[in-house]
Amino acid sequence: MSAASDAGVELLVCTTCRRGQPSDAEGPRPGEQLHDALRAQWLPDNVRLKPVECLSNCSSGCTIVLRGPGRWTCVYGNLDAAIHAPVIAEGAAKYRDAPDGLVPWRERPEHFRKNCIARIPPLEASE
Amino acid sequence: MSAASDAGVELLVCTTCRRGQPSDAEGPRPGEQLHDALRAQWLPDNVRLKPVECLSNCSSGCTIVLRGPGRWTCVYGNLDAAIHAPVIAEGAAKYRDAPDGLVPWRERPEHFRKNCIARIPPLEASE
Numbered sequence: 001m002s003a004a005s006d007a008g009v010e011l012l013v014c015t016t017c018r019r020g021q022p023s024d025a026e027g028p029r030p031g032e033q034l035h036d037a038l039r040a041q042w043l044p045d046n047v048r049l050k051p052v053e054c055l056s057n058c059s060s061g062c063t064i065v066l067r068g069p070g071r072w073t074c075v076y077g078n079l080d081a082a083i084h085a086p087v088i089a090e091g092a093a094k095y096r097d098a099p100d101g102l103v104p105w106r107e108r109p110e111h112f113r114k115n116c117i118a119r120i121p122p123l124e125a126s127e
Numbered sequence: 128m129s130a131a132s133d134a135g136v137e138l139l140v141c142t143t144c145r146r147g148q149p150s151d152a153e154g155p156r157p158g159e160q161l162h163d164a165l166r167a168q169w170l171p172d173n174v175r176l177k178p179v180e181c182l183s184n185c186s187s188g189c190t191i192v193l194r195g196p197g198r199w200t201c202v203y204g205n206l207d208a209a210i211h212a213p214v215i216a217e218g219a220a221k222y223r224d225a226p227d228g229l230v231p232w233r234e235r236p237e238h239f240r241k242n243c244i245a246r247i248p249p250l251e252a253s254e
Contacts (some may be wrong), residue, residue, distance in 0.1 A: 012247070048157070056201075056246040065247055074183075075245045118245055119183040120139070120192055127169045 009068035018060035033081035071101030136195035144188035160208035173218035198228030
């Protein structure tokens with residue numbers, strides 16, 4: 001593991017996402033279900049799972065963010081709690097191991113390749 | 128101006144955005160044109176314009192990001208250099224004046240209300 005990856009990264013999950021469900025749907029929201037699936041999923045070392053209320057990517061949820069100091073912040077969407085927890089774990093490990101957070105396109109999980117919502121350069125780079 | 132807004136905010140612009148143009152289109156890219164329009168636009172004090180090569184919101188460009196230390200980072204899309212520079216300036220001023228970067232929905236420019244791509248909480252909040 002590189003020195004950069006020692007700092008750890010955060011995996012944010014939008015827990016309020018409805019994923020297209022009507023607002024009066026009963027039961028836990030898809031975003032909360034994704035958070036639960038990730039809590040039950042093995043996650044790589046130094047990847048901290050954090051719930052967030054609304055990442056405002058409502059039309060392309062469910063949504064996660066990978067970020068960390070000195071790294072690009074990456075937003076991924078169209079995630080499904082029923083199938084994507086292992087994919088997210090794989091993508092998070094690769095993100096953690098990339099010192100600047102930029103994983104080469106071919107090395108990303110297929111869902112990440114096709115469902116990148118945005119990426120934002122590290123704040124530190126612009127000082 | 129509040130103490131928080133004194134720190135200044137950044138206005139990132141994706142300069143590589145094609146905004147749906149074919150890859151062999153000639154002339155400057157729409158993202159570069161948006162950056163040029165913002166350079167020519169009056170911008171609020173303490174808002175620094177910064178070009179970025181690819182914010183990876185390609186399907187909903189052109190794209191900007193507003194961010195700053197201790198603030199939510201906000202991504203907005205579907206922007207057009209021909210009409211949106213004043214709208215972006217207005218939205219940037221309101222963002223700057225909101226200590227945490229969260230502008231109440233009704234106070235945002237209409238384009239910002241309808242074209243929020245994602246929002247990400249400040250890194251500091253999670254330490």
